[in-house]
Amino acid sequence: MSFLGIDLGTGSLKAAIVDEHGREQAVASVGYALDTPHAGWAETPVQTWWRALCEAMARLPEGLRHEVQAIGFSGQMHGVVLIDAAGEAVRPAMLWPDTRALDLLDAWPEPQPNPVAPGMAGPLLRWIVLHEPEVARRTRWALQPKDWLRVALGGAVATDPSDACATALADPAGVWDGALLERLHIPREWFAPLAPSYAAGGVLSESAARALGLRAGIVLATGAADTPCAALGSGLVHDGDALLTTGTGGQIVVLAEHEPAAEKGLHRYRAASDHWYRMAAMQNVGIALERARGWLSYEWADAYRDAFGDAFGDAFGDEAGRVANDHANLTFLPYLTGERTPWLNPQARGGWLGLALDHTRGAMMRAAFEGVAFSLRAGLDAIRASGATVVALKLAGGGSVDARWRQLLADALNVELHAVDCPNAAPRGAAMLGGLASGHWRADDLAALAPGTTRVAGPQGDAALEARYARFLDLYGRVETWFGGGDTTPR
Secondary structure (H helix, E strand, O other), X not given: OEEEEXXXXXXXXXXXXXXXXXXXXXXXXXXXXXXXXXXXXOEEOHHHXXXXXXXXXXXXXXXXXXXXXXXXXXXXXXXXXXXXXXXXXXXXXXXXXXXXOHHHHHHOOOOOOOOOOOOOHHHHHHHHHHHOHHHHHHOOEEEOHHHHHHHHOOEOOXXXXXXXXXXXXXXXOOOEOHHHHHHHOOOHHHXXXXXXXXXXXXXXXXXXXXXXXXXXXXXXXXXXXHHHHHHHHOOOOOOOOEEEEEOOOEEEEEEEOOOOOOOOOOEEEEOOOOOEEEEEEEOOOHHHHHHHHHHOOOOHHHHHHHHHOOOOOOOOOHHHHHHHHHOOOOEEEOOEOEEOOOOOEOOOOOEEEOOOOOOOHHHHHHXXXXXXXXXXXXXXXXXXXXXXXXXXXXXXXXXXXXXXXXXXXXXXXXXXXXXXXXXXXXXXXXXHHHHHHOOOOOHXXXXXXXXXXXXXXXXXOOXXXXXXXXXXXXXXXXXXXXXXXXXXXXX
């Protein structure tokens, strides 16, 4: 007996099969690129997702596929897929990095229950109503990405609170805000009814079963957004459990038994279980490091070696010590795509300040790593200011495996880091939802299914790093008005 989890991400689709004890048996991933037909747009045709799913499933062992009893879904948050009454997409999906609706955000005046970004479903749908009336006329349902996938597999038209509450069109519990939809002239009938993430949401159709090499009629869970699925797959089950994920962006998630108070710059969303979570969402982690690496013409191995030297920790090697001294007054702001937590400034921008003629590429790259770590620290500080005590973080995500990077994160964030023994947390969480929807597991079983963790780094009390973090905050405060927008409240 096994369960399939499908994680529909921004740049790739992952499919993972876990056994009846929650252990991963096989995983396959297929990547794809975002389309940018105009500056600031971010789209993907749903056919791209379907081809990726079929390819990923073909890579999984046939015997394991035949044992799958249920399917759960995880999906990138905020974007939207418009389909007609026949279930066909009427245009490419619009996704969270999209900024076309930036000028429409004043339709969400402060205070809001959660921060509103231009790539959320609300602003994007407002843009559709204003600029693509023929598309609006043909639309029957406005679905979240993972909900489109479930419907394409034969499932019910539905969504769950973890996705609905992140659209900027629902209250914090995920209930659609009819008055807001009416004010924005977005049809209320576009929005799917709500169901728990772990509820059954239909069964796999004959045609989809043939395409994927699965048995028809198996249960489809409603599913959840990728961040709560990753939290579930990583073993966050108790109040106060915390997770750091690093990839293109970064998220710090702290589970809460009850609804957290609203805090400017932080998200408070529904979890895949009946919990809530606080979230700091930072947009510029891997994407900023990748771009800095490209600007400096590095391979990743060279970038790490030149930025950190051959040794990292209490006793730096000569090269690492030289780099650390060289960049002491060099600061990198990583905000290449704007920023959410804590600044709420989609117009924020980045770069190096403090460059001198004798700075090396290694010094610049080291400052880039620190700048990204400091942006994560600013998000964590916002969570701490909201009343959550965070002294340890579970660590997940493809960008978190290098020991030197982990140590820098532990020092910058002032936390212990515990790597989760689960490289594919989001699809694992989705598979667990499938097991819950089919009745194999109950909510009481989730704690026992948590994967193991390994302590990989702890803070070393680096006073010089703390001073550079203070410099980082001061620099952002000084240049924020250059870019417009943002929260200019004194800090």
